[in-house]
Amino acid sequence: MIVNLSEQNSIANQFIAELRNVNIQTDRMRFRRNLERLGEVFAYEISKYLNYTSVEVETPLGIAITSIPDEKIVISSILRAGLPMHQGFLNVFDQAENAFISAYRQHHKDGTFEINLEYVSSPNLDDSCLIIADPMLATGASLDLTLQELLKNGQPSTIFIATAIASRNGLDYIRRRHPKVHIWMGALDEELTAKSYIVPGLGDAGDLSFGEKIQE
Secondary structure, eight states, X not given: OEEEGGGSOSTHHHHHHHHHOTTGGGOHHHHHHHHHHHHHHHHHHHHTTSOEEEEEEEEXXXXXXXXXXXXXXXXXXXXXXXXXXXXXXXXXXXXOEEEEEEEEEEEOTTSOEEEEEEEEEOOOOTTOEEEEEOSEESSSHHHHHHHHHHGXXXXXXXXXXXXXXXXXXXXXXXXXXXTTOEEEEEEXXXXXXXXXXXXXXXXXXXXXXXXXXXXX
C-alpha cells in the first residue's frame, strides 16, 4: 500500500507547506511541531488499518461496547531527525514500545557516500506492527539498512514507513527492496540531486529541528 496524503486536500497540506517554507523554517519550535503534527495525522490514518478487538467499558450509567487496537505497536525512528515525528506518533499510540537507530551519511570527496549505523535499541518485533517515522525518504539507503537491522530483532506482522517528503527514486528503491512494506508520505518529489538531496524537498530536517551539526 502506497499512500500520498497530498493527493487529497487536508490540514496536512498546511503542515507540509510550512515545513517547506524558508521563512517559517527559521522558527525551530514550529518546524518541530509541524513534524510532530504530521506524525499525529499519519498515526490516525494508520490506525484505521490495525486489528481491533471489541471490549466492554463500564461507564457511570452502564456498559459500552467499543473496539480498541489489539496488536503490539512499535514506533521506530532514525536519530536525530526522526524524533519530532516519533513524538507525534507517541501522542496517538501512547502505549507503544519504541526503537531507535543512529544512522548518518559519510560523504566522500568523489561525491559518493555510505550509510553508517552506530546505535540500535529495539524490543522484540515478532508479530508486532512496526512503524518507522523518518521525515525524508531520499535514496532509501538509510531506511533499507534500518529495516535490515531492525528485522534482526524479530519479524513484524505489518510494517509501515511514514515520511514527510519522499523522492521518486527513494520510493521505488524501498518498494523493490521491501515490497510488503506499506509507505505513507506527506508529499512526493520527483527530483534528486547528484548529492542525493530531494528537490524541492525542505532541506535538512535534523538541522532545521535541532540546529546545524559540525560537518566532518
